[in-house]
Amino acid sequence: MVRPTMEDVAARAGVSRALVSLVMRGSPKVSDQRRNAVLKAAEELGYSPHAMARSLASRTSHVLGVMVSDLHNAFFAEVVDGLDAVASEQGFDLIINTGGRSPARERRAVHSLLSFRPAGLALLSPVVPSAAIKSAADQTAVVLVARSSRLSTVDTINDDGERGIALAVDHLVSLGHTRIAHLDGGEGTQSAPRRRGYLAAMEAHGLPPRVVASEYTDAAGAKAVQELLRDGEVPTALVCCNDFNAVGAISALEEAGFRVPQDVSVVGYDNTSLAALRHVSLTTIDQPRNEFGRLAAEALLQRVRGERTDPVRHLLHPSLVVRNTTAAPGGPR
Amino acid sequence: MVRPTMEDVAARAGVSRALVSLVMRGSPKVSDQRRNAVLKAAEELGYSPHAMARSLASRTSHVLGVMVSDLHNAFFAEVVDGLDAVASEQGFDLIINTGGRSPARERRAVHSLLSFRPAGLALLSPVVPSAAIKSAADQTAVVLVARSSRLSTVDTINDDGERGIALAVDHLVSLGHTRIAHLDGGEGTQSAPRRRGYLAAMEAHGLPPRVVASEYTDAAGAKAVQELLRDGEVPTALVCCNDFNAVGAISALEEAGFRVPQDVSVVGYDNTSLAALRHVSLTTIDQPRNEFGRLAAEALLQRVRGERTDPVRHLLHPSLVVRNTTAAPGGPR
C-alpha cells in the first residue's frame, strides 16, 4: 500500500532524482542508457508519478474538471466522450463530478472541482446562477455547454434550437401537414429557443401556430396530448420539446386509438438512444453531442495555452433524423 | 486567475500560516476571535484550500476514484448517486472517470485515477483483466461493483442474478406459462448467473428449458426473436437478459404480428428508465442500484479507516417490477 517515490526510482537506477523527473516527462536530453535504466527501475518498483505533487511543483495542471448536471441523461455521456477524446489526445485528464440538477449540489461540485486547481472547467448544462459561474471563471478557464451566458470570460457551446425546430416543421410541411402543434418544454433550458423556432417556422409557412404547455418528461408529453384530445382539436403533427416528451405523446395517442404516423406524426428532439430503438423509431432532431464535447475541450485548451482571451460562442447546427413516426397526413405515402 | 494561498490569508488576518491551517481544518483549539479574523480574510480573498497540496502534505486523501465502464448506461448513474451520497456525507470527494468499455481505455482510466492517490477506488463493471485489478488493489482500497472476483484484497458488490431470473420465471409460471425461453446475454458480465438462474428455475418447476443465444442490445433481442420465429416454435413467454434486449424482442414480436402480452409475455432485467416509460411499460427485474453505490462507498471507507482488511462480498436481492408486458398466456385474464 506504500507507493514508491521518484527518490526510490533514482536510487535503484543509480541516478539523481532530477534525471528521473526528466525521463518521466519524456525529455529528449537524456542518454538512452540512463533512460533505460530509469524505466527499468520504475517498472520494477511499479512506480508511477504522483499527479498532485507534479502539478503542485510545476504550477500547472493537466486536469480538466467536468461538472455534469445530470449523470442520468445519456446526452451528457456523449459530450463527455468528446471532451475525453480531445483532452486525452493533448495529455489532459478529466475529473468528472455531478451536480444532480440541484443548484446547491452543483455549487459544491464546482467548488470541489476547483479545489483541484484544474486547468479548465467544463460545465454541462449547469443550473447554478450566473454569479457562481463568474466566480469560477475568475479562477480558471470555463466553458459552458448547453447553457448560454453573456459573461465575457466564459466560452459557450450550444445547438441552434431555433433552427432545429425549424427543420422539424419544414419536414412536416413538406409531407403535407398544416395542423402542427408544439409541445413546449416550459421552464427547461433550451425550451425558449425551441418555442421561438417553432413560431417563426410556422409563420414562415403561413400556418397558424398552436403551443401546448408541457415539460421534458414522458408523463408530461402524455398529459399534454390528453389535454389536446379533450379540446377536440387534434393536429395532424406534433413537434415535441424532446424525445421523452415525444414518446409520452405517442403512447397517449395510441391509447386514444390514434395510429402513429398514419393519423398523427410525431417529431422528438435530441436523438437520444431511446429514439433509435426499433420499438420507438422516432423521427427526431440530432444535436452533435460529441462535437459539443470536442469543441468544449478545445475552447478550454486554447485558453489554457493562452492562445485566446476573447470568448467564443459556438452555435452548432442540429440535423433531422427521419425514422418511422412521421408520414404524410392521412397515412404513409 | 492567480489564486490566494494560505500565506496570503495569514498575512491579511495578521496570524501565522499554521493558524490558518487549523481554522481551515475546523480545529477546536483556536480562539473565536482569531477564527473569525481568518474566516473573514479568507472570504475577502476568495480563498479555498488547495486540495492537492493538502493531501500531499497530510499524506492522506479525501478522494475516492470511480471508474465507470460505460457512462452511456444510466445504470451507473444511480450507482454513482449512491456512492456520492455516502462519500460526501463523510467528507470525501468523488473523481469519476470513464473507460468506454475498452480494456485499454479502462486501464488508462484506472492509471489516471491512481495518479491522484485516492483513498479508495470503485470500479463499476470493469472489463480489465483481474491482474490489473490486483495491481490497483496493491496501491489502494478497491471495490468492484457488478463484477465478481476472488481476489482477497478487493470487496465486491453484486446482485443475485440467479435469484433475479428466478423471480421472473416464478412470475411467469404463476401466470400459467409453461413454454418460457431465455434470451441469453452471451459474453456479457452477469449473463452466466442469469442463465444458471433460468435453468435452475425451469428445472425446479419441471419445465423444459430453452436458451436462445443473444446479447445485451435491442438489435440482438430482435434478431433472437426472429430466429425463434423461423424455427416455428414460439414460446408463450420470454425472459430476456436485460431491458434493451427485451425491447428489441418486443418490436420483433409485434412486427411478426404477435401482441405483447396477449400472445407473448416478455420480462426484462435491470429496470432501466426505459422500462418505466409508459410506451414501453416493461415488466422487469430491479437491482438496488443506489444501494450498490452506498455499499461500495461504505466498503471503501471501512478499509480506509482501517476497520477491516478481510474482503466483503455483498450479494443484493433483486426484485420483480410488474408492468404491462406480462399476462396469462392466451390474453390478459
Added chain:
DNA sequence: TCTATTGGTTGGAGCGCTCCAATGCTGTAG
C-alpha cells in the same frame, strides 16, 4: 595547448499545505 561549446547530469529551492515540537501567555496553586 587552451578556451568555447555542447549535451548530459545534478543539487537545491520551492510549490501550498500539514504536522510537530517549541513558544508565549494567561491563570491558579503553592
Added chain:
DNA sequence: CTACAGCATTGGAGCGCTCCAACCAATAGA
C-alpha cells in the same frame, strides 16, 4: 512571588515533485 499547568499560537521540516542554475566531461575550434 515563583512554579506550573493548560491553552493558543508559531516556525520549521517535509510531502513528491519541477525547474533552474551550476556543473562536468567530451569534443571542436583557435
